Amino acid sequence: MKYxxxxxxxxxxxxxxxxxxxxxPNNSSISFTLSNAYSETSVAxxxxxxxxxxxxxxxxxxxxxxxxxKRIEKFLSxxxxxxxxxxxxxxxxxxxxSFPHSTGIASSASAMSALALGLCSIEKxxxxxxxxxDDFMRKASIISRLGSGSACRSVYPHLAIxxxxxxxxxxxxxxxxxxxxxxxxxxxxxxxILIVSSDEKKVSSTAGHELMxxxxxxxxxxxxxxxxxxxxxxxxxxxxxxxxxxxxxxxxLTLHALMMxxxxxYILLQPESLQLIALIRSFRESTKLPVYFTIDAGPNIHxxxxxxxxxxxQDLIKNELSKCCENGKVIEDQVGIGAxxxxx
Ligand code: DP6
Numbered sequence: 001m002k003y004x005x006x007x008x009x010x011x012x013x014x015x016x017x018x019x020x021x022x023x024x025p026n027n028s029s030i031s032f033t034l035s036n037a038y039s040e041t042s043v044a045x046x047x048x049x050x051x052x053x054x055x056x057x058x059x060x061x062x063x064x065x066x067x068x069x070k071r072i073e074k075f076l077s078x079x080x081x082x083x084x085x086x087x088x089x090x091x092x093x094x095x096x097x098s099f100p101h102s103t104g105i106a107s108s109a110s111a112m113s114a115l116a117l118g119l120c121s122i123e124k125x126x127x128x129x130x131x132x133x134d135d136f137m138r139k140a141s142i143i144s145r146l147g148s149g150s151a152c153r154s155v156y157p158h159l160a161i162x163x164x165x166x167x168x169x170x171x172x173x174x175x176x177x178x179x180x181x182x183x184x185x186x187x188x189x190x191x192x193i194l195i196v197s198s199d200e201k202k203v204s205s206t207a208g209h210e211l212m213x214x215x216x217x218x219x220x221x222x223x224x225x226x227x228x229x230x231x232x233x234x235x236x237x238x239x240x241x242x243x244x245x246x247x248x249x250x251x252x253l254t255l256h257a258l259m260m261x262x263x264x265x266y267i268l269l270q271p272e273s274l275q276l277i278a279l280i281r282s283f284r285e286s287t288k289l290p291v292y293f294t295i296d297a298g299p300n301i302h303x304x305x306x307x308x309x310x311x312x313x314q315d316l317i318k319n320e321l322s323k324c325c326e327n328g329k330v331i332e333d334q335v336g337i338g339a340x341x342x343x344x
Pocket of ligand 1: 011012014015016017023029108147148149150151205206209255296297
């Protein structure tokens with residue numbers, strides 16, 4: 001039996017930056033689930049004698065990949081207590097991404113969540129557990145988190161919240177929960193990713209999280225993020241685009257300010273990133289159209305805007321913004337429906 005899950009990437013509006021314990025966040029975060037950037041991972045299994053060891057065959061884009069294989073083996077050994085069946089099966093895992101490896105889009109959220117979902121499907125088949133869909137998705141979110149923190153938000157449609165926050169009912173550090181109260185305008189929102197550089201990041205997110213332990217602004221930051229989570233939820237619910245966009249931009253710039261104030265300090269933004277921010281803000285000022293940006297842990301700028309102004313924003317990209325992009329490159333994405341089982 002083989003299970004193939006397609007799971008998307010996500011873009012955080014309120015950022016997870018700083019963690020403790022086994023991949024537990026120091027503040028709550030909320031993200032849009034994307035649509036076009038996804039991983040598709042199939043997991044097939046056959047029984048073997050339980051010798052306490054893992055047996056994994058892994059192909060990425062149809063070929064063996066030593067680095068990814070090692071990462072997966074390390075991850076699977078760390079979750080044997082969650083899936084005791086892992087040592088009594090031989091696993092054949094095959095994964096592909098809808099986007100090329102070095103486009104500046106992080107693949108860990110989509111890859112880890114697609115794999116976690118496949119493992120949950122096997123557990124369901126072998127043990128009969130996880131028959132309830134909410135239980136299934138919750139476990140998939142927990143396992144995704146153990147692979148890469150932000151991956152836990154990818155499994156749900158539209159929007160997901162991760163991290164305990166007294167202002168958010170049922171929120172948890174262990175898993176993400178779907179956020180279903182957003183005004184409908186946000187369920188078709190666009191994310192046009194302006195690629196400033198597709199180079200591999202100089203400082204990984206994992207190293208960036210680590211530096212938060214000694215960042216003198218850390219405590220203030222965690223309070224700000226928890227407060228921004230509650231405030232952006234209000235904006236999402238009421239359809240207040242301006243409030244939504246200003247919080248998203250504050251979060252993006254705070255994330256990069258935290259990198260600049262880490263010790264050692266580092267800067268991932270490029271001159272073109274700043275040019276794009278200035279162009280976006282001046283377009284917004286002169287047209288009064290609701291176009292905002294967010295930024296991941298890299299130099300690329302994500303343009304966030306409602307579907308109703310798609311044509312105007314495409315003109316802006318073509319006429320002004322694409323000049324600041326690497327080879328004029330822009331990747332179009334949109335809020336999506338979350339993870340899907342492809343061979344049900
Ligand atoms: C800037 O989830 O990639 O994208 O838990 O170490 O795998 P690990 O880190 P990761 O960090 C993501 C950071 C971020 C913000 C976010 O997605 O919330």
